[in-house]
Amino acid sequence: MTACPDVDAAIEGLVGALKRHQATITGVRAPDPGRTQVLEDAVSRLASVRGRAGFYPYIGSGFGRGGLVQLADGSVKWDMITGIGVHGFGHGDPDLVETALRASITDTVMQGNLMCNDEAISFAETLLEASRPGTRLAHCFPCTSGALANENGLKICMQHRCGAPRVLAFDHNFMGRTIAMSQIGDIPGGRQGIPLDTLVDYLPFYEEQDPEGSLQRTLTLLDRYLWRYPHQHSCIVIELVQGEGGFVAAKAAWVRAVAERCREAGIPVWFDEVQSFGRTERMFRFQALGLEDLADMVSVGKMSQVCATIYTEELNPKPGLLSATFLGGTVGLSVGRRIIQRLLEGDSYGDDGRHARLHAAFHAAAEGIISRRPQDFPEVETDCPTPCEAFPLIGGAGGMMRLTPYGGRLAAIKPLLHRLYDLGVVAFFCGHGPHHLRFLPPVGVMQPEDITEVMGLLEQAMDQEA
Numbered sequence: 090m091t092a093c094p095d096v097d098a099a100i101e102g103l104v105g106a107l108k109r110h111q112a113t114i115t116g117v118r119a120p121d122p123g124r125t126q127v128l129e130d131a132v133s134r135l136a137s138v139r140g141r142a143g144f145y146p147y148i149g150s151g152f153g154r155g156g157l158v159q160l161a162d163g164s165v166k167w168d169m170i171t172g173i174g175v176h177g178f179g180h181g182d183p184d185l186v187e188t189a190l191r192a193s194i195t196d197t198v199m200q201g202n203l204m205c206n207d208e209a210i211s212f213a214e215t216l217l218e219a220s221r222p223g224t225r226l227a228h229c230f231p232c233t234s235g236a237l238a239n240e241n242g243l244k245i246c247m248q249h250r251c252g253a254p255r256v257l258a259f260d261h262n263f264m265g266r267t268i269a270m271s272q273i274g275d276i277p278g279g280r281q282g283i284p285l286d287t288l289v290d291y292l293p294f295y296e297e298q299d300p301e302g303s304l305q306r307t308l309t310l311l312d313r314y315l316w317r318y319p320h321q322h323s324c325i326v327i328e329l330v331q332g333e334g335g336f337v338a339a340k341a342a343w344v345r346a347v348a349e350r351c352r353e354a355g356i357p358v359w360f361d362e363v364q365s366f367g368r369t370e371r372m373f374r375f376q377a378l379g380l381e382d383l384a385d386m387v388s389v390g391k392m393s394q395v396c397a398t399i400y401t402e403e404l405n406p407k408p409g410l411l412s413a414t415f416l417g418g419t420v421g422l423s424v425g426r427r428i429i430q431r432l433l434e435g436d437s438y439g440d441d442g443r444h445a446r447l448h449a450a451f452h453a454a455a456e457g458i459i460s461r462r463p464q465d466f467p468e469v470e471t472d473c474p475t476p477c478e479a480f481p482l483i484g485g486a487g488g489m490m491r492l493t494p495y496g497g498r499l500a501a502i503k504p505l506l507h508r509l510y511d512l513g514v515v516a517f518f519c520g521h522g523p524h525h526l527r528f529l530p531p532v533g534v535m536q537p538e539d540i541t542e543v544m545g546l547l548e549q550a551m552d553q554e555a
């Protein structure tokens with residue numbers, strides 16, 4: 090079907106019509122008064138069916154252009170959070186729409202582990218090839234959520250370590266919301282009411298205020314756990330840039346020291362890249378940090394559209410451990426593969442790549458705001474016991490961007506996000522105290538000047554402070 094002239098012409102017509110319609114989206118726009126009721130009705134239906142209201146009264150219209158998204162009330166906003174990191178190429182990208190259209194006329198909506206088509210193989214091959222240079226990674230098992238990729242990862246590690254029951258993880262980490270992942274993730278609310286049967290040994294994560302001291306504290310506690318529980322750890326799981334925990338980007342030397350200590354004890358090293366995948370200065374954050382030799386397992390999701398667990402030959406599990414009815418949707422597999430190809434073929438990566446330039450634009454604009462409004466950026470308090478430097482107010486890496494106003498107080502950051510939303514920017518927060526403004530922009534389609542415009546709106550929202 091892909092080589093059929095009728096199909097090509099039909100797809101060309103559809104994508105052409107989309108592009109013509111997209112020409113109407115040129116910038117942020119206020120709601121259309123005639124459509125405000127449509128949005129309000131949809132928001133209350135969502136709250137009713139779900140049992141609670143969402144953070145924003147957000148319902149998309151299904152239409153957008155690049156970094157701009159149109160809501161059900163006709164308003165247009167900058168999307169600086171992309172469904173928490175999913176829509177890396179923004180809204181209505183014509184090339185991805187074409188890929189999706191071609192995939193949509195194949196014979197099945199879903200592909201599974203018993204029966205799949207070529208899209209499932211090609212997706213896994215493309216992801217694996219991108220991850221492979223310099224590593225021993227050998228296999229890729231796709232699935233439908235980041236939490237499930239991590240469940241599969243945990244099972245693989247436990248089986249490899251002959252049922253070792255314990256997991257080494259970090260303060261403030263996040264792994265998803267299955268029963269096991271809610272227990273490993275360090276969010277008290279996520280564990281409430283859950284029987285705690287997963288044995289987790291928490292280590293302090295990299296602290297930007299005291300890198301040296303933080304390494305000593307982590308290694309000391311790690312040694313204590315290794316002595317206390319010999320051969321009982323199935324893995325150490327590391328988010329190289331902590332996502333939900335506050336966009337803390339660990340330095341390579343720190344990760345290497347901790348991971349090598351685990352390797353010496355025979356414990357597999359697992360990088361959870363579900364949030365960082367695709368977004369930083371290389372496709373994988375472990376590549377940006379030069380940690381290829383330490384990757385026994387990597388989990389990815391979000392921007393890849395279909396999630397996956399990637400692992401070495403040594404970790405390849407016995408038959409029967411992994412499966413599921415669904416492997417991924419045909420459209421998701423095709424679009425996910427196309428995204429990976431475009432990220433690799435384009436100018437996304439490298440020290441002067443698109444993601445680095447976007448981050449630089451964010452950094453410059455954020456510094457400007459901080460210098461003009463020092464009163465909004467008081468010192469941030471953290472639980473670092475021996476701070477030798479002030480907590481940096483700007484952080485993250487590449488398309489993971491953090492800014493910490495108001496001393497990291499959530500009670501002030503949430504209202505700021507709502508004022509920013511009303512001005513035309515969808516963003517979110519991260520961290521567990523201190524809290525931060527979090528931006529996960531559509532890195533594939535945004536320009537540095539778009540980031541500057543968004544940051545101008547942020548300053549306006551700060552001006553409106555009551």
Ligand SMILES: Cc1ncc(COP(=O)(O)O)c(C=O)c1O
Pocket residue numbers: 173234235236237239263264265266328332333361362363364365390391
């Ligand atoms: C680092 C990390 N791991 C795992 C997950 C879980 O992914 P999902 O929400 O697709 O289950 C997330 C989601 O935010 C994440 O940030």
